[in-house]
Amino acid sequence: MGTAIIYLIVAVIAAAAGYAAGYFIRRTSTEAQFASAEEAAKRILSEAEKEAASKKKEALINAKDEIHALRSEAERELRDRRNEIQRMERRLSQKEESLDGRSSNLDRKERSFSDREKEIARVENELSEIYGKELKLLEQIAGLSAGEARQLLLKRVEDETRHEVAMMIRDIEAKAKDEAEKRARNVVALAIQRCAADHVAETTVSVVPLPSDEMKGRIIGREGRNIRAFENLSGINLIIDDTPGAVILSSFDPVRREIARLALERLIADGRIHPARIEQMYEKARDEVEAHIREVGEQATFDTDIHGLHPELVRVLGRLKYRTSYGQNVLQHSIEVAHLAGIMAAELGADIRLAKRAGLLHDIGKAIDHEVEGPHAVIGAELAKRFHEQAAVVHPIEAHHGEIEPQSVEAVLVQAADAISGARPGARRETLESYVKRLEKLETIAESYRGVEKCYAMQAGRELRIMVKPEDMDDASAALLARDVAKQIESELEYPGQIKVVVIREHRAIEYAK
Known part of the structure; x- marks a missing residue:
C-alpha cells in the first residue's frame, strides 16, 4: 500500500510537471506566432501604404490629363463660337450695307417715278388740248358735231352687224336643213328597218306572253339590273313596251333567240328573277336547245335516209x-x-x-x-x-x-x-340575207380585236354590244376599242342610220360561304 501511494504521488508529480511543461511550451509558441503575425501585418500595411501612394499618384496624373483635355476642348469650343460670332457680325454688317444701298436706290427710283408722273401729267394735258383742237377742226371740216358723227358711226355699225347676222342666220338655216335632211333620212331608214315585217321582224323577233303586266317590272329589276344581266348573258335585245301581256325578244341569231326565249319563259314560270337565277335558267335552256339541235339533225338524216354521219356533223346539221x-x-x-x-x-x-x-x-x-x-x-x-x-x-x-x-x-x-x-x-328573199350578213359582219369586226370576250349585234343592228376581259383591258383601252370598232364599221359596211358601239368592261368577284 505504501508503494501504491508512492506510485500515486509520483504519478501526480509527473502529471503536474507535464502540465507545467506543456503550458510553458504553449506560451512560448503563442508568443512566437504573435510576433510573426505582427511582422506580417506590418509588412502588409507597408505594402498597402506604398500601393495606395502609387494609385494616388496615378489618379492625380489621370485627373490632371482629363482636366487638361476638358480645358483644351472648352477653349476650342470658345474659339469656334468667337469665330462664328465674328462671321455673323460680318454678315450682318454686309446686310446692313446692302440694305442701305437698296434704300438709297429706292429713294432715287421714287424721285424718278415722281418726276415721270409729273411728266406724264404734263403730256396728258398737252394731248387733251391737242385732242380738243383736233376735234374742233374735224367738226369744222366734216360739218358734223361729235354727237352726229357718233350716230352716223353707230348706224353704219348697225347695218354691218345686221348683214353679218343675216349671213349667220342663212348659214345656220342651211346647216339646219342639211342636218334635218340627214336626220330625216336616218329616221326613215330606222323606221323602215324596224317595220319591215315581211322580211325581218317575223324571223328576228320572238314574243313571250306574260301572266300580267306586273311581271314586266320584275323582269326589268331594280335599276334595270335583271334586264341588263339577261341581255349581257344572252346577247338578245329584250323589248319591254306598252304591248299588254307580252315582251319581245329581238336578235338576228335564231339559236341565241330561242335559248333566251326558253330561259325567259322558265324565269316567268318560276317567279324568282335575279341575275344569279337568270344565269342558271340560261344554262339549262342552252343545254335543252343543244339537245333539240342534235335531235333535229338526227331526224334530217332519217328523212333523207343517210346513215353513218359523225355525231358532230349531225349536231352542226341540226343548227x-x-x-x-x-x-x-x-x-x-x-x-x-x-x-x-x-x-x-x-x-x-x-x-x-x-x-x-x-x-x-x-x-x-x-x-x-x-x-x-x-x-x-x-x-x-x-x-x-x-x-x-x-x-x-x-x-x-x-x-x-x-x-x-x-x-x-x-x-x-x-x-x-x-x-x-x-x-x-x-x-x-334578198333583204333578209343582206340584213343577217351585215349583223354577222358587225360581230366579226368586234371579235377581231384582242381582249374581246363576247359581242352581240343588238336592236336590229343599230347597236353593237362588246364584252371585254377586264384583266386584259383597262377603261382607257375600252374607250379606244369602241372608237376603233366604230371607225372600222364606217369604212367596211354600208348601213342605214347609225350604229351605237358599246364596250362593257365588268369585273365580278364571286365567293361561296360554306
Whole structure:
C-alpha cells in the first residue's frame, strides 16, 4: 500500500510537471506566432501604404490629363463660337450695307417715278388740248358735231352687224336643213328597218306572253339590273313596251333567240328573277336547245335516209334549223337539195346515196360561217373532211358555188339541185340575207380585236354590244376599242342610220360561304 501511494504521488508529480511543461511550451509558441503575425501585418500595411501612394499618384496624373483635355476642348469650343460670332457680325454688317444701298436706290427710283408722273401729267394735258383742237377742226371740216358723227358711226355699225347676222342666220338655216335632211333620212331608214315585217321582224323577233303586266317590272329589276344581266348573258335585245301581256325578244341569231326565249319563259314560270337565277335558267335552256339541235339533225338524216354521219356533223346539221338564207330555212333547203339530187342521180344513173349525202351536207358551213373566215362552201368542205367524209362527198360541197370546178357528176347535180331549191317561187328573199350578213359582219369586226370576250349585234343592228376581259383591258383601252370598232364599221359596211358601239368592261368577284 505504501508503494501504491508512492506510485500515486509520483504519478501526480509527473502529471503536474507535464502540465507545467506543456503550458510553458504553449506560451512560448503563442508568443512566437504573435510576433510573426505582427511582422506580417506590418509588412502588409507597408505594402498597402506604398500601393495606395502609387494609385494616388496615378489618379492625380489621370485627373490632371482629363482636366487638361476638358480645358483644351472648352477653349476650342470658345474659339469656334468667337469665330462664328465674328462671321455673323460680318454678315450682318454686309446686310446692313446692302440694305442701305437698296434704300438709297429706292429713294432715287421714287424721285424718278415722281418726276415721270409729273411728266406724264404734263403730256396728258398737252394731248387733251391737242385732242380738243383736233376735234374742233374735224367738226369744222366734216360739218358734223361729235354727237352726229357718233350716230352716223353707230348706224353704219348697225347695218354691218345686221348683214353679218343675216349671213349667220342663212348659214345656220342651211346647216339646219342639211342636218334635218340627214336626220330625216336616218329616221326613215330606222323606221323602215324596224317595220319591215315581211322580211325581218317575223324571223328576228320572238314574243313571250306574260301572266300580267306586273311581271314586266320584275323582269326589268331594280335599276334595270335583271334586264341588263339577261341581255349581257344572252346577247338578245329584250323589248319591254306598252304591248299588254307580252315582251319581245329581238336578235338576228335564231339559236341565241330561242335559248333566251326558253330561259325567259322558265324565269316567268318560276317567279324568282335575279341575275344569279337568270344565269342558271340560261344554262339549262342552252343545254335543252343543244339537245333539240342534235335531235333535229338526227331526224334530217332519217328523212333523207343517210346513215353513218359523225355525231358532230349531225349536231352542226341540226343548227341549220335556226339558220336562214335569203329568208329560206337552210335545214329544209338542205333536205330539199338532197332529195332533188337523189332524184336526178336516179334518172342519170349516178350514185344516188352519194348525191343525197353531198346534197344534205352542201350548206353545212353556214352553221359556223360566223365563227370561221371564208366562203361557207370551203368552210363546209373543211368541216366534212375533218370528220372523215370521203373525198367524193367533200368535193361537191366545195364546188357547189363555183369556188372550184366540179369534177364529178354528183358535184354538178348538187349545184343544179341547190339552184332549183333556191330559185323556186317564194323560196328566198334578198333583204333578209343582206340584213343577217351585215349583223354577222358587225360581230366579226368586234371579235377581231384582242381582249374581246363576247359581242352581240343588238336592236336590229343599230347597236353593237362588246364584252371585254377586264384583266386584259383597262377603261382607257375600252374607250379606244369602241372608237376603233366604230371607225372600222364606217369604212367596211354600208348601213342605214347609225350604229351605237358599246364596250362593257365588268369585273365580278364571286365567293361561296360554306
